[in-house]
Amino acid sequence: METIYDILSKEHDQVLDLFEEAISDGSKETFLKIKAELDPHMQGEEKLFYPVLKEKEEARESVLEGYEEHRIAEMLLSELESMDEKEERWHAKIKVLKESIEHHVEEEQNTMFEISRKVLSEEKAEEIAQKYLEFKKNFKGKKEPSVKKI
Numbered sequence: 001m002e003t004i005y006d007i008l009s010k011e012h013d014q015v016l017d018l019f020e021e022a023i024s025d026g027s028k029e030t031f032l033k034i035k036a037e038l039d040p041h042m043q044g045e046e047k048l049f050y051p052v053l054k055e056k057e058e059a060r061e062s063v064l065e066g067y068e069e070h071r072i073a074e075m076l077l078s079e080l081e082s083m084d085e086k087e088e089r090w091h092a093k094i095k096v097l098k099e100s101i102e103h104h105v106e107e108e109q110n111t112m113f114e115i116s117r118k119v120l121s122e123e124k125a126e127e128i129a130q131k132y133l134e135f136k137k138n139f140k141g142k143k144e145p146s147v148k149k150i
Ligand SMILES: [Fe+2]
Pocket: 008, 012, 041, 045, 105, 108
């Protein structure tokens, strides 16, 4: 069965690919695809994965860092969301977002997940994966009406 690490890692790869696209095409459309990936991803991590892991002393520091990196990403995402792709600062801001997400992904994969594999059982990692997939399904459902209004 898939673990939460499998799912999150796959999504990390997808979003890093989208960043390459966003940097080369410079479009808001590609940025919005990134945001649509990152919003449920970060919220799902914070709702279902981080709290479980934070209870483990060995993982606490890494999880706290993860929350802070999410805050920075959310700030940049919301700034970009209200900007036009033709604005002078667009390219610089999306580059900074890309760099901060790359750093965050590296921290999660090389530090947080490694600690997590030691302190959470395989069964727990599979159980979180199921809950995460369920959360994402409902998240998409909730987002649809607002997308249709646009
Ligand atoms: Fe992640």
